[in-house]
Amino acid sequence: MNIAKAGYSKLTPVQKYSIPIILAGRDLMACAQTGSGKTAAFLLPIVAHMMRNGVTASSFKEQQEPECIIVAPTRELINQIFLEARKFVYGTCIRPVVIYGGTQTGHSIRQVMQGCNILCATPGRLLDIIGREKIGLCNVKYLVLDEADRMLDMGFGLDMKQLISYPSMPPKDKRQTLMFSATFPDEVQRLAGEFLKTDYLFIVVGHVGGACSDVQKPKLVVYGWWFPPPREQLLSVNHDLLTCIFNNTADFLRYPFNHCYLCRDREQREREVALQDFRSGKFPVLVATSVAARGLDIENVQHVINFDLPSTIEEYVHRIGRTGRCGNTGKAVSFFDNSSDGHLAQSLVKAQQEVPVWLEETAFGFQGERVFRSVNTQKVSLEMYSKSWLSELFLSIEVCLAVYLQSTATETVSSVTVSLILALHLQSAQYF
Numbered sequence: 001m002n003i004a005k006a007g008y009s010k011l012t013p014v015q016k017y018s019i020p021i022i023l024a025g026r027d028l029m030a031c032a033q034t035g036s037g038k039t040a041a042f043l044l045p046i047v048a049h050m051m052r053n054g055v056t057a058s059s060f061k062e063q064q065e066p067e068c069i070i071v072a073p074t075r076e077l078i079n080q081i082f083l084e085a086r087k088f089v090y091g092t093c094i095r096p097v098v099i100y101g102g103t104q105t106g107h108s109i110r111q112v113m114q115g116c117n118i119l120c121a122t123p124g125r126l127l128d129i130i131g132r133e134k135i136g137l138c139n140v141k142y143l144v145l146d147e148a149d150r151m152l153d154m155g156f157g158l159d160m161k162q163l164i165s166y167p168s169m170p171p172k173d174k175r176q177t178l179m180f181s182a183t184f185p186d187e188v189q190r191l192a193g194e195f196l197k198t199d200y201l202f203i204v205v206g207h208v209g210g211a212c213s214d215v216q217k218p219k220l221v222v223y224g225w226w227f228p229p230p231r232e233q234l235l236s237v238n239h240d241l242l243t244c245i246f247n248n249t250a251d252f253l254r255y256p257f258n259h260c261y262l263c264r265d266r267e268q269r270e271r272e273v274a275l276q277d278f279r280s281g282k283f284p285v286l287v288a289t290s291v292a293a294r295g296l297d298i299e300n301v302q303h304v305i306n307f308d309l310p311s312t313i314e315e316y317v318h319r320i321g322r323t324g325r326c327g328n329t330g331k332a333v334s335f336f337d338n339s340s341d342g343h344l345a346q347s348l349v350k351a352q353q354e355v356p357v358w359l360e361e362t363a364f365g366f367q368g369e370r371v372f373r374s375v376n377t378q379k380v381s382l383e384m385y386s387k388s389w390l391s392e393l394f395l396s397i398e399v400c401l402a403v404y405l406q407s408t409a410t411e412t413v414s415s416v417t418v419s420l421i422l423a424l425h426l427q428s429a430q431y432f
């Protein structure tokens, strides 16, 4: 009933395979592409199990003993999981609660004390509340790590180890541990063994760490320090479509159009308002650091731009996965700086569905010079412009002219001119 209300008429592949495994009581590590419905893949069987085994209706108590703990790396994501859980338990006596940092601890404690069967939490706040003895762990039957590779890496790994080491936490053979992500690097798979029973199952839908195939034509545009930032590409974005722009640093002032922004340094309230403004379309462009890379499910995001590429391929996969979700299509463009992003070439080869020749060549040491490349993961298309001294000369003149025009002309005139210059350059580069 609640599933139909959520608008689900058919299970997604990861749900089809995970649900019976979880219902059978097995531990699971599941890897499936971004936007493939992993949240419901663990929530639905947990709720079904709890209903089947009979769950005690929550009542006010100083210390609550939840049956299920779900952890995720960011506040926005854990809140989203909580909202999903609330949908699925509607009309039952199961009470989900969410707690995360950046809000008053007193508020989290009050929420918990009113009753808690499913606790959705970010790691820091969870350990804090356990330390204050507001949460007892002896009743935990399900432990879920969403974005599990992130939860086990250097940032959160120690918190997770602390969580499973509490004497009151049932040992792994007495609880069911579930891990979900779109990426599972090998070393994380090894670490995960500590958390999972030895006979855990590992299901992979697609291939481990693969980029979402519904993101059409993920493009890589190569540039270098000598080339002006690809501002004209950003200006050409259709701002009527929801667009996420990722930036490694919280340098948001460079964007010359109206946008909202999300980064760790902002107050939690501001983060929530920014996300709400983006979701509602009040600001159709969200500029964000990696804090928004994982898990966020925002309807109608049709474009992702990586102004900077992240340092790991996993984050690239998660970032571009903010679009092309659950059967919808989307587009992604990334600016690739050969001097700083070269180390990603090999992983990009592995992450793409079909491998374009140029990417393989770069990954295996081909030193293409100034190139403009585009990749389409479904049907590979490639444009490559190699550099000659003459094209380099053209480029230098164009860059000087562009910088000069930008410093003298009005914003609109200069950006149109820069776009024209770039287009001319790319045209001319074909002939050198």
Ligand SMILES: Nc1ncnc2c1ncn2[C@@H]1O[C@H](COP(=O)(O)OP(=O)(O)OP(=O)(O)O)[C@@H](O)[C@H]1O
Pocket (backbone or CB within 6 Å): 007, 008, 009, 010, 011, 012, 015, 032, 033, 034, 035, 036, 037, 038, 039, 040, 181, 182, 294, 295, 296, 297, 321, 325, 326
């Ligand atoms: N069976 C289904 N039918 C229709 N829509 C679904 C179904 N399952 C999930 N969805 C919807 O698909 C969207 C993506 O789901 P979800 O956020 O769980 O993906 P995910 O795999 O966790 O993605 P990510 O790896 O980015 O965290 C959500 O809006 C969700 O409501």
